[in-house]
Amino acid sequence: MNGGRFDLVALGEPLLEFNQTHGASDEYLQGFGGDTSNCVIAAARLGAVTAYITRLGDDAFGGKFLALWRREGVDASGVAIDVDGNTGIYFVTHGAGGHEFSYLRAGSAASRMRPSDLPLPVIRSSKVLHVSGISQAISASACDTVFAAIDTARDAGARISFDCNVRPKLWPLPRARAVIVATMALCDWFLPSLDEAIQLSGKQQPEAIVDWCHARGAPIVALKMGGNGVWVSDGKSREHVAGMRVNAVDATGAGDCFDGAFTARLVAGDTPFAAGRYANAAAALATTGYGAVAPLPRHADVSALLASANR
Numbered sequence: 001m002n003g004g005r006f007d008l009v010a011l012g013e014p015l016l017e018f019n020q021t022h023g024a025s026d027e028y029l030q031g032f033g034g035d036t037s038n039c040v041i042a043a044a045r046l047g048a049v050t051a052y053i054t055r056l057g058d059d060a061f062g063g064k065f066l067a068l069w070r071r072e073g074v075d076a077s078g079v080a081i082d083v084d085g086n087t088g089i090y091f092v093t094h095g096a097g098g099h100e101f102s103y104l105r106a107g108s109a110a111s112r113m114r115p116s117d118l119p120l121p122v123i124r125s126s127k128v129l130h131v132s133g134i135s136q137a138i139s140a141s142a143c144d145t146v147f148a149a150i151d152t153a154r155d156a157g158a159r160i161s162f163d164c165n166v167r168p169k170l171w172p173l174p175r176a177r178a179v180i181v182a183t184m185a186l187c188d189w190f191l192p193s194l195d196e197a198i199q200l201s202g203k204q205q206p207e208a209i210v211d212w213c214h215a216r217g218a219p220i221v222a223l224k225m226g227g228n229g230v231w232v233s234d235g236k237s238r239e240h241v242a243g244m245r246v247n248a249v250d251a252t253g254a255g256d257c258f259d260g261a262f263t264a265r266l267v268a269g270d271t272p273f274a275a276g277r278y279a280n281a282a283a284a285l286a287t288t289g290y291g292a293v294a295p296l297p298r299h300a301d302v303s304a305l306l307a308s309a310n311r
Contacts, residue, residue: 006075007048007267008161008260009126011149012036012135013110013142014054015088015103016061019252019291031291032068033090035132035165038253038292041072042260046282046299048267051075051122053149055109061087062109068293078119085109092252092291099252103169111139115148128188128263129153130161136179137170143179150186161263162187162218163255166196173199185217189272191259193224206231210238220272222262222279224255232276239273244284244305253292258283261302281305 014034021027032038037052044050052074056062058081065087069076088105105111113135123129129149136143150160164180166173177200184190190213198204201212206223210233213221223231229243261282265275282302289295 009051010036010040010130011053019092033292038256039260042257043264048264053078055082057086057109058083078122082109113145123152124156133164159188163191189220190218248287254283254286257286
């Protein structure tokens with residue numbers, strides 16, 4: 001384990017990815033996914049000191065993730081191997097309506113997480129703990145584990161980053177709303193996407209959604225709007241950051257990239273608005289290649305895009 005403090009520790013479910021290539025419906029690129037894993041890798045590529053917490057199956061796919069995190073400089077001392085669970089898989093297909101996901105995750109090792117499994121020293125060494133609504137949705141024990149991790153992190157003085165990542169196929173919307181609203185009150189920044197926030201709040205307009213989030217306890221809100229950029233608010237002032245023009249081919253993982261970049265910049269001392277501008281550019285770059293991890297940018301790439309936009 002890292003001898004000092006981690007800038008960011010994320011907890012959740014990694015999933016091996018098979019992403020359909022355009023123009024070849026029977027061909028898939030093997031990659032890596034899982035929202036919180038994507039987030040922590042994005043932050044690591046941008047210079048943050050990171051760690052990941054999960055359970056993997058005792059299988060070849062689990063070994064691929066351990067090798068991935070090692071290559072990306074993500075500390076995996078908080079990762080456990082579950083001999084009775086499997087590492088989850090998902091497939092991405094592309095059509096006229098955008099990208100669609102199909103999952104093989106029932107009984108995954110990550111869904112078998114329990115509060116008693118948590119590597120408490122890793123959490124207590126974090127400046128920020130990042131959690132997701134997906135981790136809360138995959139099982140009751142995983143949901144309990146997320147709340148236990150939040151309690152441990154808050155007691156240790158860490159801040160909490162939360163992306164709701166609403167997935168109606170995983171749990172009923174009323175339960176999702178109840179759990180997510182309870183978590184919003186415990187977080188330091190809330191990172192929803194527009195379509196998810198509309199489902200949760202019943203509001204349609206971005207500024208009304210931001211108000212709704214603040215009213216439920218989220219101190220900082222970054223409302224991700226895809227190609228239309230992001231709304232950032234600290235409760236006193238707010239700013240709309242316009243989308244960046246890039247040659248987008250696959251939006252898989254772009255929101256997770258935003259989360260990692262936003263958190264990395266806040267830990268580095270940026271204001272929420274500066275962090276939002278930076279993360280908006282990073283997320284745009286993440287759409288320029290296939291898969292969730294392969295196109296995640298480096299700091300020099302983000303800086304170059306921001307500089308070109310300011311010319």
